[in-house]
Amino acid sequence: MNQIHQKHTQLIIIGSGPAGYTAAIYAARSNINTILLTGLQPGGQLVKTNEIENWPGDYNNISGSTLMDRMLHHVKQFSIDIIQDTIESVNFKNNPFELNGQENYYYSDAVIIATGSYTKLLNISSENLYMGKGISTCAICDGFFYKNQFIAVVGGGNSAIEETIYLSNIVKKIYLIHRRNQFRADKILINRLYQTIEKNKNIIIHFDSTIEDIIGDKLKIQKIKIYSKKNDKISYLDISGLFIAIGHTPNSKIFSKYIDIQDNYVKISCNHQTIKTQTNIPGIFAAGDVSDQIYKQAITAAASGCMAAIDAEKYLNNYLK
Ligand code: FAD
Ligand code: NAP
Numbered sequence: 001m002n003q004i005h006q007k008h009t010q011l012i013i014i015g016s017g018p019a020g021y022t023a024a025i026y027a028a029r030s031n032i033n034t035i036l037l038t039g040l041q042p043g044g045q046l047v048k049t050n051e052i053e054n055w056p057g058d059y060n061n062i063s064g065s066t067l068m069d070r071m072l073h074h075v076k077q078f079s080i081d082i083i084q085d086t087i088e089s090v091n092f093k094n095n096p097f098e099l100n101g102q103e104n105y106y107y108s109d110a111v112i113i114a115t116g117s118y119t120k121l122l123n124i125s126s127e128n129l130y131m132g133k134g135i136s137t138c139a140i141c142d143g144f145f146y147k148n149q150f151i152a153v154v155g156g157g158n159s160a161i162e163e164t165i166y167l168s169n170i171v172k173k174i175y176l177i178h179r180r181n182q183f184r185a186d187k188i189l190i191n192r193l194y195q196t197i198e199k200n201k202n203i204i205i206h207f208d209s210t211i212e213d214i215i216g217d218k219l220k221i222q223k224i225k226i227y228s229k230k231n232d233k234i235s236y237l238d239i240s241g242l243f244i245a246i247g248h249t250p251n252s253k254i255f256s257k258y259i260d261i262q263d264n265y266v267k268i269s270c271n272h273q274t275i276k277t278q279t280n281i282p283g284i285f286a287a288g289d290v291s292d293q294i295y296k297q298a299i300t301a302a303a304s305g306c307m308a309a310i311d312a313e314k315y316l317n318n319y320l321k
Contacts, residue, residue: 005105006105006107008096009081009109010032010108010109011032011108011109011110011111011112011312011316012035012036012097012110012111013027013036014037014039014099014111014112014113015038015044015113015116015288016041016068017041017046017116017289018046018071018298018301018302019044019114019288019302019304019305020044020112020114020287020305021068021302021305022287022301022306023114023308024075024078024080024082025074025075026309028075028079030310032313034080034081035082035106036075036083037085037087039085039086042072043068045116045117045289046064046068047064048064048138048140050166051063052064064140084103085104086101087254088102088254091258092111092255092284097109097284109283110284110285111285112285112308112309113279113284113290113291114287114288114308115250115252116248116290117250117251117290117296118248119244119245119247119248120246120248121137121246122154124212124213126214126216129218130216130221130242133221134216134220134239134240134241135214136242138243139163139167139243142241143166143167143170146167147170147171148171148172150172150237150238150239151167151175151241151243152177152237152243153176153242154178154211154242154243154244154245155245156178156183157184157245159247161185161192162185164203165192168196168203169200171202174204175206175239177210177226178206178209179208180208181208207230208229209227209228210227210229211242212226221240222239223236249264250264250289252264258284259280260279265290265291265293266279266290267280275311275314276307276311277307278315283312285312285315287304287307287308288300288304288305289301291304292304
């Protein structure tokens with residue numbers, strides 16, 4: 001074990017997305033001694049997007065990183081211990097709960113799991129080989145590297161459509177590949193996609209199509225093989241970049257030995273009438289995308305972070321004694 005410190009606190013919040021930061025604000029205002037662990041992605045998934053239109057009150061093109069920076073500054077107004085650490089394993093058998101981070105070992109009377117989710121991949125054998133060598137899961141982070149080049153985006157949800165619109169102003173040509181013939185994304189984004197196609201004339205949609213292989217010279221991608229269900233035809237597209245935007249998987253694996261998980265999502269509201277964010281273990285709560293199979297929005301993550309902090313406060317004051 002290479003941990004340097006052992007820390008004991010009343011509440012540990014794992015995650016620094018909208019759920020984690022909101023939980024921290026509410027916990028601090030209840031005078032709960034709290035540590036917030038940021039994980040590898042301070043600010044969470046929203047830092048990957050350059051325009052948020054549905055955060056109430058911010059109607060003027062706020063970027064994801066600006067919004068998350070503002071949440072961080074809000075948390076910093078209170079005496080919350082914010083630590084850049086990633087939890088690798090937990091022991092939730094007894095209270096205080098034990099959390100084993102890369103930097104420290106933690107003991108806590110209550111825990112809020114707000115670990116969000118990570119990007120799903122296609123499960124094609126060459127995918128790992130070309131990750132970072134042409135394959136990306138973040139247009140904002142990597143789009144600029146493909147200036148004036150041919151690229152593809154795969155997916156049909158809000159992320160794929162937003163990334164396509166964003167990349168359309170940077171790259172030469174985009175193939176948007178979706179496995180069905182209807183997008184899942186919000187209507188407003190679909191309309192904007194068609195307006196962008198009209199304006200930039202550099203987006204070609206391949207409906208009913210799947211990526212069968214990613215081909216390159218081992219150093220970078222050169223083409224993808226796609227199968228069209230509609231025509232029962234294989235074709236090849238020459239590209240230097242592939243942006244994967246096919247959804248997310250909850251970060252729940254490290255808790256699965258102790259916590260009830262369903263389809264990778266942490267199960268909440270277990271056996272309790274008035275505490276809605278509690279897991280099957282009293283004192284362990286979950287908030288945000290890690291426990292939300294349906295909504296997966298910044299506002300719902302933040303709202304459930306608030307609920308988890310209120311529930312944790314009830315637990316610490318009433319049930320733990
Ligand atoms: P996340 O934001 O995923 O944060 C999870 C946090 O947990 C991260 O800080 C991570 O570092 C940390 N973590 C994970 N594992 C560990 C660990 N083991 N130890 C410690 N920390 C850990 N929603 C909207 O409402 N509007 C939008 O415009 C919008 N745009 C989006 C654009 C993109 C490209 C994407 C991908 C998503 C978008 N969403 C949007 C969805 C929104 O980002 C999520 O619903 C929201 O971020 C979920 O918040 P969260 O706090 O649950 O988790
Ligand atoms: P998503 O909504 O789950 O969409 C994933 C898309 O990828 C779907 O179109 C799906 O196809 C496709 N897909 C899934 N697995 C695939 C596979 N193995 N191969 C090929 N295609 C596959 O994911 P998301 O777009 O990342 O969005 C996640 C959440 O964040 C959503 O709740 C979304 O609303 C939110 N978000 C919001 C905004 C915004 O408000 N502006 C922006 C981005 C994200 P099917 O349609 O056939 O299932």
